[in-house]
Amino acid sequence: MEKIQNKDLRAKYQLGVLYYEGLGGKENPKKGFELMMDVASCKTQQAQTFIPAAQYNIGRAYFQGYGVRQSDFDAERWWLKSGSDDNEFCSVKAQTALGMYYSRPETFNLKKAFYWHSISSDNGSLESQGALGVMHLYGMGCSRDKKEALQCLRSAADRGNAYAMGQLASYYYNSKLYTKAAEMAERVALIDNLDEVAETTQCLREFVSKGVSLGCFYLARCLQLGAGVTADMEKAKKFYSLAFKYDRDLTALLQKQVTHGLM
Numbered sequence: 001m002e003k004i005q006n007k008d009l010r011a012k013y014q015l016g017v018l019y020y021e022g023l024g025g026k027e028n029p030k031k032g033f034e035l036m037m038d039v040a041s042c043k044t045q046q047a048q049t050f051i052p053a054a055q056y057n058i059g060r061a062y063f064q065g066y067g068v069r070q071s072d073f074d075a076e077r078w079w080l081k082s083g084s085d086d087n088e089f090c091s092v093k094a095q096t097a098l099g100m101y102y103s104r105p106e107t108f109n110l111k112k113a114f115y116w117h118s119i120s121s122d123n124g125s126l127e128s129q130g131a132l133g134v135m136h137l138y139g140m141g142c143s144r145d146k147k148e149a150l151q152c153l154r155s156a157a158d159r160g161n162a163y164a165m166g167q168l169a170s171y172y173y174n175s176k177l178y179t180k181a182a183e184m185a186e187r188v189a190l191i192d193n194l195d196e197v198a199e200t201t202q203c204l205r206e207f208v209s210k211g212v213s214l215g216c217f218y219l220a221r222c223l224q225l226g227a228g229v230t231a232d233m234e235k236a237k238k239f240y241s242l243a244f245k246y247d248r249d250l251t252a253l254l255q256k257q258v259t260h261g262l263m
Contacts, residue, residue: 029067166214178228
């Protein structure tokens with residue numbers, strides 16, 4: 001009987017995902033939320049493998065206000081349950097979500113962000129590994145540690161994290177390692193399938209876009225100045241334009257640094 005219940009639970013979870021994601025023409029976020037709540041409330045031992053994933057999706061529903069009233073408080077509460085490292089089946093996605101949650105202005109707490117990104121990175125999250133590299137590099141929620149930062153960023157970049165690649169291009173450029181800067185910048189600037197990269201790496205598309213924008217800007221800068229590459233103003237203009245396309249606010253900030261002689 002318990003095996004049958006466990007199969008039913010798996011089917012209920014999968015149906016909840018279909019309703020929530022709108023896959024197969026079944027979009028019904030309210031029904032998806034209700035099914036996830038049913039799974040999360042199950043008490044059987046076999047259900048423990050599904051419960052953290054359901055809890056993560058419940059937190060996501062509350063955060064997005066999708067199928068339920070929006071609530072940061074409830075999103076945090078469910079993600080904390082889902083991401084608890086006390087559970088061997090804890091959700092790495094929930095741990096990364098908490099790292100991002102505590103990095104936003106409305107719920108800003110860099111020590112908590114660093115804590116959750118550290119746990120998530122240790123559990124294999126590519127997104128958190130890149131975020132951790134940036135935090136170590138600038139001393140955000142932790143002491144500055146350039147060696148640890150570069151180790152995280154290089155490993156994340158090798159695994160396909162576009163934001164880590166963009167941050168490395170920035171670091172190399174500002175360290176006057178122009179050949180390395182141009183090479184890394186070009187590697188990320190040539191990414192044009194952002195949705196596919198976000199899906200494959202399980203990184204937020206927003207940060208994939210920021211990484212590509214960084215790469216485009218620093219490649220354009222190298223091309224403009226002939227730093228690490230042969231100068232080519234026409235190509236520089238092309239990549240400045242692409243940087244703006246992928247993230248206009250970030251590009252405006254970088255351009256302001258150039259204008260004030262900070263780059």
